[in-house]
Amino acid sequence: MDPKQVSRRDVLKAGAVSSLAAIGLPTYIPAHAFGANDRVRMAVIGVNGRGKDHIQGLSKQKDVEVVTLCDVDSNVLQERASEFEKKYNRKVQMVDDLRKVYDDKNIDAVSIATPNHWHALAAIWACQAGKDVYVEKPGAHNLHEGRKLIEAATRYNRIVQHGVQLRSSVAIQEAIKHLRDGLIGNVYMARGLVFKWRPDIGNKGPSPVPSELNWNMWQGPAQEKEFSKNYVHYNWHWFWDYGNGDIGNQGIHETDLCMWGLDVGLPEEITSGGGKFLWKDCKETPETLTSVYKYPSSGKVIQFEVRPWMTNKEDGVEIGNIFYGDKGYMVINGYDDYKTFLGKERTPGPARKEGGDHYANFIEAVRARDKSKQNGPVETAHLASGIAHLGNIAYRLGRTLHFDPKNEVFIGDKDANQMLTRKYRAPFVVPEKV
Numbered sequence: 539m540d541p542k543q544v545s546r547r548d549v550l551k552a553g554a555v556s557s558l559a560a561i562g563l564p565t566y567i568p569a570h571a572f573g574a575n576d577r578v579r580m581a582v583i584g585v586n587g588r589g590k591d592h593i594q595g596l597s598k599q600k601d602v603e604v605v606t607l608c609d610v611d612s613n614v615l616q617e618r619a620s621e622f623e624k625k626y627n628r629k630v631q632m633v634d635d636l637r638k639v640y641d642d643k644n645i646d647a648v649s650i651a652t653p654n655h656w657h658a659l660a661a662i663w664a665c666q667a668g669k670d671v672y673v674e675k676p677g678a679h680n681l682h683e684g685r686k687l688i689e690a691a692t693r694y695n696r697i698v699q700h701g702v703q704l705r706s707s708v709a710i711q712e713a714i715k716h717l718r719d720g721l722i723g724n725v726y727m728a729r730g731l732v733f734k735w736r737p738d739i740g741n742k743g744p745s746p747v748p749s750e751l752n753w754n755m756w757q758g759p760a761q762e763k764e765f766s767k768n769y770v771h772y773n774w775h776w777f778w779d780y781g782n783g784d785i786g787n788q789g790i791h792e793t794d795l796c797m798w799g800l801d802v803g804l805p806e807e808i809t810s811g812g813g814k815f816l817w818k819d820c821k822e823t824p825e826t827l828t829s830v831y832k833y834p835s836s837g838k839v840i841q842f843e844v845r846p847w848m849t850n851k852e853d854g855v856e857i858g859n860i861f862y863g864d865k866g867y868m869v870i871n872g873y874d875d876y877k878t879f880l881g882k883e884r885t886p887g888p889a890r891k892e893g894g895d896h897y898a899n900f901i902e903a904v905r906a907r908d909k910s911k912q913n914g915p916v917e918t919a920h921l922a923s924g925i926a927h928l929g930n931i932a933y934r935l936g937r938t939l940h941f942d943p944k945n946e947v948f949i950g951d952k953d954a955n956q957m958l959t960r961k962y963r964a965p966f967v968v969p970e971k972v
């Protein structure tokens with residue numbers, strides 16, 4: 539190469555590669571790592587639901603360019619690309635297979651808003667391709683996948699941000715500090731609440747695959763079955779092959795906050811009960827679910843309740859958390875609002891309402907190549923999802939389960955341990971060795 543053609547980026551890249559090689563880390567360096575003026579080029583994978591928010595949230599970040607949209611439904615993909623062109627006055631590349639995204643060396647990072655059963659594999663493949671990742675909750679469809687996602691992020695030195703937005707809320711960060719500082723005393727219990735309207739979805743049965751949908755790619759890691767309008771595009775949440783019920787949907791924000799607030803990991807004892815009491819539709823997951831997670835070694839407990847409207851609120855909360863201490867309690871309403879009540883008279887204490895920008899936090903960590911800057915690191919993708927999976931397993935087996943959080947296995951329960959992973963469909967397999 540002509541020395542005159544060697545740029546500052548080339549010099550920095552060469553130095554960075556040498557440094558990483560010296561300490562045994564992967565030597566793939568994304569283009570954006572070499573200077574403050576470089577743009578982070580991103581693809582959004584899955585653009586029907588949460589993906590719309592990803593497009594908007596990422597596009598408003600400084601020096602971030604959404605260059606590719608990916609979806610297995612050509613109608614959805616075309617509609618989103620048309621909206622993008624009108625709003626941002628430029629065209630965006632359209633791709634129907636996420637593997638094409640990973641083959642594109644001009645893409646630095648991806649955001650993933652597919653159905654749950656694709657989250658971990660899509661994120662692992664992205665890490666292997668040298669892309670940083672923003673992945674929607676739950677970060678994994680089962681407990682095994684979450685551990686493999688951590689391994690992939692570590693091995694390939696990738697920034698993997700879990701889409702638990704309340705972690706970037708100024709108010710919630712302040713609330714957690716109050717819990718750590720003893721404002722409500724010894725915090726022994728957290729209660730997570732998910733009260734959402736979930737109507738009767740009927741039973742549409744099997745039907746021909748729509749011409750615009752790549753049904754094979756949509757199913758991905760799941761075992762092949764006949765297409766049904768019951769699955770596409772939203773109600774897949776209520777079927778075990780694809781979703782995890784509401785505790786593994788909306789509930790991940792609240793399971794994450796329960797664990798964060800109590801400063802605990804996975805539990806040692808799980809009891810979960812509920813069922814379908816309202817609708818005679820084809821949902822597989824429970825409409826109503828009450829789960830109790832015990833931590834006998836630390837004297838703490840999580841209560842978690844999913845129930846559909848119509849229902850009462852709890853201290854004004856429909857979606858949120860309540861923390862209980864020996865000097866008071868704290869109410870967290872949604873993603874950006876907390877209040878405290880102190881003493882026997884429930885005297886109002888510190889309170890605040892203020893949000894944050896989880897996408898901005900992801901980009902900050904990507905630019906700095908610094909995982910410590912992340913508010914929603916890959917470990918939250920495993921733990922917050924994992925506790926929901928444990929509750930679902932206890933519900934499905936109908937008995938109290940005892941869990942070894944260090945080795946992440948159930949104690950003396952073969953049936954439960956089999957449910958920590960799934961049977962994958964080639965070539966969409968989460969590998970044992972990432």
